[in-house]
Amino acid sequence: MPKSGTGSICTASATRLELKFLLENGYIKLGCHITGSINWNRNGEPSGSIRYESKLTEEEQYIRVYYTHTNSYTGEKKDYDYQIYLDEVPTNIGNGKRYYFICPMSGRRATILYMAYNSPIFKHRPTGTGSIMNSRCRAKNTGQSVPTLS
Numbered sequence: 348m349p350k351s352g353t354g355s356i357c358t359a360s361a362t363r364l365e366l367k368f369l370l371e372n373g374y375i376k377l378g379c380h381i382t383g384s385i386n387w388n389r390n391g392e393p394s395g396s397i398r399y400e401s402k403l404t405e406e407e408q409y410i411r412v413y414y415t416h417t418n419s420y421t422g423e424k425k426d427y428d429y430q431i432y433l434d435e436v437p438t439n440i441g442n443g444k445r446y447y448f449i450c451p452m453s454g455r456r457a458t459i460l461y462m463a464y465n466s467p468i469f470k471h472r473p474t475g476t477g478s479i480m481n482s483r484c485r486a487k488n489t490g491q492s493v494p495t496l497s
Contacts, residue, residue, distance in 0.1 A: 361463040362387055362395055364410075364431075366448055375401040375410060375433075408433040408446075416467035427467055431460065 364385075369375045374385065379402075386396040397414035413428040432449040434456055447456035450471035460469035 361461040363462070364448070364460045364469050366446060366458045369401070369410070370446070374399065375403050377403050379403065403433065408435060412469065419465050425467060429468075431469065
């Protein structure tokens, strides 16, 4: 009889905010206050969107996200509006700065925040129910990719 699943999902299937992507694509810019929207696609089909406001100045460093989350079990919809603060840290070699999200749930630094397991909040991966594994998940006996939640 096969073992039951671990309840884990791969990072590739989770909705996520990646700080590197946001910085490289102008969603967050040093010295700017920006508003707009972010859209997600899964298998070429729209799978979600959020509105955002970002500010990266000496005085304020955050991205504010606001969206409606639909609970996949109950169908209940709820509006969310919160700020995710950014932390600025000098690089190890002293030639610049590195930015991190401050997880709104755990307070830990992270470069990627995930919305998984029907969580309505973006958070650092260890704070979720179950675990979120990196995208190199493989089935032990076959080497095939582990099925993921959508």
